[in-house]
Amino acid sequence: MLDAIEIIHEGVEMQAVHSNGFVYSVYTFLTMTIACDIDVTFFPYDTQTCLIVFDPLSGFEDQYKIEFANDSLPLIAYKENDQWELITPAVNRMKTIRHVPEFPNAKQATTELKLKRRHLFYTIFIICPTIILYLLSGLTFMLPVDSGEKVSFAVTILLAQIVSFGTLSNIFPASSKNLPILAYLVLIATFHTSLVCLASVFCKY
Incomplete structure (x- = not known):
């Protein structure tokens, strides 16, 4: 109305x-x-x-x-x-x-x-980067443990995901009544990347 x-x-x-x-x-x-x-x-x-x-x-x-x-x-x-x-x-x-x-x-x-x-802008600058970062987080377990780059790679991906999440908060419509489903997906991706980072630390030791 x-x-x-x-x-x-x-x-x-x-x-x-x-x-x-x-x-x-x-x-x-x-x-x-x-x-x-x-x-x-x-x-x-x-x-x-x-x-x-x-x-x-x-x-x-x-x-x-x-x-x-x-x-x-x-x-x-x-x-x-x-x-x-x-x-x-x-x-x-x-x-x-x-x-x-x-x-x-x-x-x-x-x-x-x-x-x-019109969703083209949001697809290119929100959805695609989020998917790419999420897929890159899975490459952490493909790195050799003795390479010394496993934890640093996971932390870098996590920081990039957090910075991206902070940027997206300014793009998403400010509404607590109807939160976009995409916001939940980005939050889940950030949480999963955090778990990958913690798993990389524990696997090292």
């Missing part, structure tokens, strides 16, 4: 008032910034749904009517974003919200936006 809204600009080019009280607005536009609740469980391969609700709070259908001109949101002024991809079409829906005997047909207008995160 719509969580926050900030109106940046509002303007009306022309309005026509008819004798029956009907007011027709032409080229009315509203520029605003909205924020929606998101579920980052499947980050960075997540798809978010944002509902923009227009609710008649100060009157009912006998005073004015809220309705969409089209079933889908026009994307004339839409600009591509480098982090999100808009799944078209953006659907417009109307539904009855108040079951009051005096106003049985009060309507609520809802626009549903579906956004898909």
